[in-house]
Amino acid sequence: MLTLSQVYKSPSAFLCALLAAGVSLADVRPGSSCDPLCKSVPGSAGWPSTETWASLNESTGGRLLRPSPPGAVCHSGQPTFDNATCRGVQAGWTSYEFHDADPVSVDWNQYSNDSCLPDPHYPCSGEGYPVFVINATTAEHVKLGVDFAREHHIRLIVKSSGHDFIGRSIAPNSLSIWTHHMTGLQTHEGFQPKSCKVTIDGGAVTAGAGSAMAELYGALGSINRTVIGGGGKTVSLGGYLTGAGHSLLSSRYGLATDQVLEMEVVTPKGEILTINECSHQDLFWAMRGGGGSTFAIMTSVTVKTFPSPRLACGDIIVATDANSFAAKSVPDLAAYVVSQFPDLGDAGMSGYSYILRDFPNPYDPSSGSVAGFYASMCIQDTQDTTEFLTLWNPIFKHINETWPGFSIVPNLANFTSFSGWYAVNYDKSTTGTDSYVGSRLLDKKALTSNVTALAAALDRLSSGGTATAFLVSGKGVMDAKPRGGGDAVNPAWRKAYVHSTFGVEFEPLNASAKAEALQKINYMLEPMRELAPDMGAYMNEANPEEPDWQHQFWGDHYGRLVEIKRDVDPQDVLWCTPCVGNERWKEHDGMLCRV
Numbered sequence: 001m002l003t004l005s006q007v008y009k010s011p012s013a014f015l016c017a018l019l020a021a022g023v024s025l026a027d028v029r030p031g032s033s034c035d036p037l038c039k040s041v042p043g044s045a046g047w048p049s050t051e052t053w054a055s056l057n058e059s060t061g062g063r064l065l066r067p068s069p070p071g072a073v074c075h076s077g078q079p080t081f082d083n084a085t086c087r088g089v090q091a092g093w094t095s096y097e098f099h100d101a102d103p104v105s106v107d108w109n110q111y112s113n114d115s116c117l118p119d120p121h122y123p124c125s126g127e128g129y130p131v132f133v134i135n136a137t138t139a140e141h142v143k144l145g146v147d148f149a150r151e152h153h154i155r156l157i158v159k160s161s162g163h164d165f166i167g168r169s170i171a172p173n174s175l176s177i178w179t180h181h182m183t184g185l186q187t188h189e190g191f192q193p194k195s196c197k198v199t200i201d202g203g204a205v206t207a208g209a210g211s212a213m214a215e216l217y218g219a220l221g222s223i224n225r226t227v228i229g230g231g232g233k234t235v236s237l238g239g240y241l242t243g244a245g246h247s248l249l250s251s252r253y254g255l256a257t258d259q260v261l262e263m264e265v266v267t268p269k270g271e272i273l274t275i276n277e278c279s280h281q282d283l284f285w286a287m288r289g290g291g292g293s294t295f296a297i298m299t300s301v302t303v304k305t306f307p308s309p310r311l312a313c314g315d316i317i318v319a320t321d322a323n324s325f326a327a328k329s330v331p332d333l334a335a336y337v338v339s340q341f342p343d344l345g346d347a348g349m350s351g352y353s354y355i356l357r358d359f360p361n362p363y364d365p366s367s368g369s370v371a372g373f374y375a376s377m378c379i380q381d382t383q384d385t386t387e388f389l390t391l392w393n394p395i396f397k398h399i400n401e402t403w404p405g406f407s408i409v410p411n412l413a414n415f416t417s418f419s420g421w422y423a424v425n426y427d428k429s430t431t432g433t434d435s436y437v438g439s440r441l442l443d444k445k446a447l448t449s450n451v452t453a454l455a456a457a458l459d460r461l462s463s464g465g466t467a468t469a470f471l472v473s474g475k476g477v478m479d480a481k482p483r484g485g486g487d488a489v490n491p492a493w494r495k496a497y498v499h500s501t502f503g504v505e506f507e508p509l510n511a512s513a514k515a516e517a518l519q520k521i522n523y524m525l526e527p528m529r530e531l532a533p534d535m536g537a538y539m540n541e542a543n544p545e546e547p548d549w550q551h552q553f554w555g556d557h558y559g560r561l562v563e564i565k566r567d568v569d570p571q572d573v574l575w576c577t578p579c580v581g582n583e584r585w586k587e588h589d590g591m592l593c594r595v
């Protein structure tokens with residue numbers, strides 16, 4: 001308990017914290033203004049009794065879960081221990097699907113505080129996981145959870161897929177609203193937002209907040225339409241849309257959240273609202289880019305759909321032996337190619353690219369490691385791959401002349417629809433480790449004004465082995481016309497062509513390895529920040545300790561976002577980090593207490 005005194009400046013605050021933790025002191029009256037000082041934890045005076053939890057369960061129709069940590073099946077002291085099941089969990093742990101399907105599991109181990117990894121050599125307490133979960137399928141279930149958490153001062157979180165890179169979908173001592181089963185969709189031809197006089201022409205779809213990309217693409221593909229969506233099959237609308245959402249198609253149509261026409265949400269005060277350009281405009285603005293689990297819990301959303309485009313694509317690999325002298329030129333070569341992205345983007349090219357320093361040959365892993373550049377890109381509304389090549393040929397020619405040690409292999413392919421492309425090109429990465437990512441959004445100036453400096457920045461960024469340069473922004477994002485005159489998306493997106501990322505893995509249960517990884521991320525990002533000082537980072541694919549994250553994630557929108565947060569959630573029922581307006585609380589040893 002004594003450690004708490006380090007957190008609290010005033011003695012009375014300290015006493016309140018003791019009370020909240022269940023210590024009974026004769027001279028401090030319970031139920032006083034002490035209540036909201038710390039959120040309740042199991043065993044503390046404010047934590048609801050078993051009967052009270054049971055009544056929450058009853059009111060939800062029996063949808064309250066008290067899940068074991070998924071890794072517990074591997075630990076002989078645990079009630080769920082079972083060797084056979086353990087082997088399945090271990091096999092599933094690296095897949096996004098495993099964490100998506102589990103009520104509490106998340107992708108990146110450090111966010112559960114490594115508290116129950118599926119490996120008997122590590123400890124298992126489960127103290128990093130939520131205590132209770134509501135398996136919500138309706139807005140009413142969500143409301144019951146929100147009201148309960150607010151009334152009992154319990155930390156409240158939202159988990160959909162658990163794919164969050166910054167750890168917002170898990171917390172110790174919390175009640176979690178699990179939105180994964182809020183699915184189902186309905187398509188529209190023309191859409192009238194509730195209480196609005198306008199009808200918005202064109203196709204739209206209303207989908208449950210837990211809907212995953214693959215479900216949406218599948219359903220819409222059958223009518224030859226698509227949404228602006230991302231690469232991961234099980235990434236869900238909840239976190240993706242509230243964070244911005246980039247796509248192969250966003251450089252043409254804008255970010256995913258720019259396509260939102262309406263949302264149904266449950267607010268921290270417990271209201272079930274339909275929000276759009278005519279109703280609750282401030283909240284509608286904030287929910288589109290202001291970040292997940294901060295302003296309200298989305299239960300369903302209506303977004304525009306688009307005709308599924310035909311695509312002419314290519315997987316381009318520009319490679320040399322990783323141990324060769326030529327390999328030293330990779331940062332220069334990569335900087336040259338990336339400096340062409342604004343022009344390529346303006347000509348209709350989009351997609352994903354990777355700077356490879358030392359990587360198994362993607363076409364023949366047995367032939368050793370390669371270094372170079374790999375791009376998987378497309379142009380739209382055509383299946384003519386010669387058009388695609390025409391845009392790349394001048395780049396190939398320059399590479400040939402300048403860096404003769406590299407071979408250039410363009411593997412061309414064409415598709416009759418976005419779904420056809422996606423079936424082959426969905427995100428095939430894996431998860432289940434302790435790791436952080438770093439992010440920088442890059443504008444035309446950063447990409448073109450000093451290619452030497454760009455090379456140095458890419459050198460640093462890819463020094464761990466690989467870094468990405470996603471050409472997923474540009475004209476469509478700059479010219480986007482979100483409903484209601486704007487949304488809360490980081491203004492840096494409106495100038496960006498490229499989103500650049502990389503990751504750093506570290507050893508579990510090693511605090512210094514974790515701290516080192518975060519320092520390394522910052523070190524690796526530093527030249528990119530200098531190159532693009534007035535840009536920012538993409539919250540959904542960034543590191544949680546990005547310095548000045550308030551402005552790096554939201555730029556000039558931060559002030560207005562905090563005002564809206566205070567208005568919709570004066571009691572901080574929803575709290576996460578790094579999230580808008582979270583400055584009034586601090587985490588300490590699994591407790592969340594007022595600063």
Ligand SMILES: Cc1cc2nc3c(=O)[nH]c(=O)nc-3n(C[C@H](O)[C@H](O)[C@H](O)COP(=O)(O)OP(=O)(O)OC[C@H]3O[C@@H](n4cnc5c(N)ncnc54)[C@H](O)[C@@H]3O)c2cc1C
Binds near residue numbers: 165232244576
């Ligand atoms: C394999 C993979 C591929 C990816 N590809 C892309 C991509 O192409 N483009 C892109 O932009 N991003 C991409 N991402 C990043 C993705 O946008 C984020 O991981 C995002 O946070 C996922 O949202 P989620 O709802 O699936 O995850 P969760 O971890 O469940 O949720 C993320 C955040 O949103 C909150 N949240 C979830 N549902 C709701 C809701 N209904 N209401 C309010 N808050 C909610 C959670 O509390 C948390 O704060 C990818 C991620 C992965 C793992």
Ligand SMILES: *[C@@H]1O[C@H](CO)[C@@H](O)[C@H](O)[C@H]1NC(C)=O
Binds near residue numbers: 057061063065066
């Ligand atoms: C909630 O009720 C259902 C059935 O009514 C029961 O199966 C479940 O175990 C209960 N949940 C908790 C956490 O007790």
Ligand SMILES: *[C@@H]1O[C@H](CO)[C@@H](O)[C@H](O)[C@H]1NC(C)=O
Binds near residue numbers: 083
């Ligand atoms: C579980 O499996 C491990 C390794 O396969 C083995 O060493 C251990 O004895 C098994 N435990 C039980 C209880 O079966």
Ligand SMILES: *[C@@H]1O[C@H](CO)[C@@H](O)[C@H](O)[C@H]1NC(C)=O
Binds near residue numbers: 065103135181
């Ligand atoms: C959650 O609810 C869904 C939909 O009713 C159901 O299919 C699923 O089995 C539930 N999951 C758990 C763990 O109870």
Ligand SMILES: *[C@@H]1O[C@H](CO)[C@@H](O)[C@H](O)[C@H]1NC(C)=O
Binds near residue numbers: 307309310416
């Ligand atoms: C899908 O729509 C595109 C136009 O975007 C069209 O070229 C294509 O033929 C359509 N495909 C099918 C199967 O209808």
Ligand SMILES: *[C@@H]1O[C@H](CO)[C@@H](O)[C@H](O)[C@H]1NC(C)=O
Binds near residue numbers: 383386412413414
């Ligand atoms: C498109 O793809 C088809 C089948 O893969 C191929 O036969 C055709 O030549 C391609 N067209 C172009 C223009 O690349």
Ligand SMILES: *[C@@H]1O[C@H](CO)[C@@H](O)[C@H](O)[C@H]1NC(C)=O
Binds near residue numbers: 393397400
């Ligand atoms: C690059 O050079 C190789 C031979 O070294 C040649 O076959 C290829 O056509 C050249 N590519 C371009 C685009 O100039």
Ligand SMILES: *[C@@H]1O[C@H](CO)[C@@H](O)[C@H](O)[C@H]1NC(C)=O
Binds near residue numbers: 450452453456
């Ligand atoms: C470009 O960047 C390099 C390396 O950072 C620097 O030395 C050089 O002065 C810059 N050139 C210009 C024209 O700014």
Ligand SMILES: *[C@@H]1O[C@H](CO)[C@@H](O)[C@H](O)[C@H]1NC(C)=O
Binds near residue numbers: 507510511512513516
């Ligand atoms: C923890 O990580 C640090 C830094 O990477 C390393 O030096 C140290 O040996 C690790 N400690 C253990 C116990 O593995």
Ligand SMILES: *[C@@H]1O[C@H](CO)[C@@H](O)[C@H](O)[C@H]1NC(C)=O
Binds near residue numbers: 591
């Ligand atoms: C995380 O685990 C460490 C021990 O590995 C412990 O000291 C720390 O208090 C835990 N943090 C939380 C938030 O529970």
